[in-house]
Amino acid sequence: MPDGGPAVEVDGLVKRFGDVEAVRGIEFSVAAGEIFGFLGPNGAGKSTTINMLCTLLRPTSGRARVAGHDVVSERDDVRRRIGLVFQDPTLDGYLSGEQNLRFHAELYGVPRSVTADRIAQVLEMVGLWDRRRDRVQTYSGGMKRRLEIARGLLHSPRVLFLDEPTVGLDPQTRASIWDYIRQLKEAEEITIFMTTHYMDEAEYCDRIAIMDSGGIVALDTPEALKAGVGKDRVQIRTADDEAAIVALKDGFGLEATVAEGAVTFSVASGEAFVPRLFAELGVPIVSVSVSRPSLDDVFMSFTGSTIRDAEASASDWMRMAMRGRGGR
Numbered sequence: 001m002p003d004g005g006p007a008v009e010v011d012g013l014v015k016r017f018g019d020v021e022a023v024r025g026i027e028f029s030v031a032a033g034e035i036f037g038f039l040g041p042n043g044a045g046k047s048t049t050i051n052m053l054c055t056l057l058r059p060t061s062g063r064a065r066v067a068g069h070d071v072v073s074e075r076d077d078v079r080r081r082i083g084l085v086f087q088d089p090t091l092d093g094y095l096s097g098e099q100n101l102r103f104h105a106e107l108y109g110v111p112r113s114v115t116a117d118r119i120a121q122v123l124e125m126v127g128l129w130d131r132r133r134d135r136v137q138t139y140s141g142g143m144k145r146r147l148e149i150a151r152g153l154l155h156s157p158r159v160l161f162l163d164e165p166t167v168g169l170d171p172q173t174r175a176s177i178w179d180y181i182r183q184l185k186e187a188e189e190i191t192i193f194m195t196t197h198y199m200d201e202a203e204y205c206d207r208i209a210i211m212d213s214g215g216i217v218a219l220d221t222p223e224a225l226k227a228g229v230g231k232d233r234v235q236i237r238t239a240d241d242e243a244a245i246v247a248l249k250d251g252f253g254l255e256a257t258v259a260e261g262a263v264t265f266s267v268a269s270g271e272a273f274v275p276r277l278f279a280e281l282g283v284p285i286v287s288v289s290v291s292r293p294s295l296d297d298v299f300m301s302f303t304g305s306t307i308r309d310a311e312a313s314a315s316d317w318m319r320m321a322m323r324g325r326g327g328r
Helices: 046-053 075-080 097-107 112-125 141-153 171-188 222-229 241-252 270-280 295-303 307-324
Strands: 008-017 020-030 035-039 061-066 082-085 159-163 191-196 207-212 215-220 232-238 257-259 262-267 285-291
Touching: 008 046, 020 046, 020 215, 035 046, 035 171, 046 061, 046 159, 046 191, 075 082, 082 141, 097 112, 097 141, 112 141, 112 171, 141 159, 141 171, 159 171, 171 191, 207 222, 207 295, 215 222, 215 295, 222 295, 232 241, 232 270, 241 257, 241 262, 241 270, 262 295, 270 285
Parallel strands: 035 191, 035 207, 082 159, 159 191
Antiparallel strands: 008 020, 008 061, 207 215, 232 262, 232 285, 257 262
16 A cells, blocks of 8 residues: 555445445545454444455445555455455364465465465464464364464455454453454554454444444544443333333433333433432333443444344345345
């Protein structure tokens, strides 16, 4: 990419599958050296966007440049400068970790004179040097993910794409993977572009774009996005949720909705508001919880639902997209 230029530039990018617009004219840029995250429910268009940026899908319209090269007219140049860790595993379990990396080195034309040293370097980075001769089928889920990250780094890419890098892993392993990702960013001096639907992972990013139903609804640092909400989230469980929603509107002027099985609304100084709520709501309250603004609150403020509640509707939406592709 040109010195000082952005690692990724996207302008009006659109992808349609039949009549369904899976990505809806998004625009953003990613600075060199940044950890940039796409946050949103499954089916929001995150993976479709990554596939276009990695030249695996051709955009319907709009433009995108990665590492200074156009993803349509300069596909080979883009591919030489990126690494990609897919959401689904793509390792050969019958080969050793080292053999998987050697095969990748051949595909990417890594000079044989430096292949051995580079394999040793990336395996050391992800803590797998001692297991390099073991078949991948003997690795744990976290080890396989680390090997895939090492493979993505092997040919020294300028941009590393991680599509849901910790999906299906337990919380402890997810935290370990993120420790490696942060260390690798410093060691390799590369840009990391990742997708996730885990709120805690988005906190690790320098900036995040919140994506919903194919569009970007917010983009900023995690801290700035949370500060923009400015209110606490209050969730109550009641004997009559519909009556509670009406009472909150009529008695307090608060808009509430049912999210994650509880009546949910935002209010300044939530803890101070709770005693008044019990005294004046007029509907029996079974339980109450108050939380400071989170990225889930940011998502809810822009979309009207939490990311968990959006999962089901987004899955239905993507099934429509797949039918538009003829079931592929």
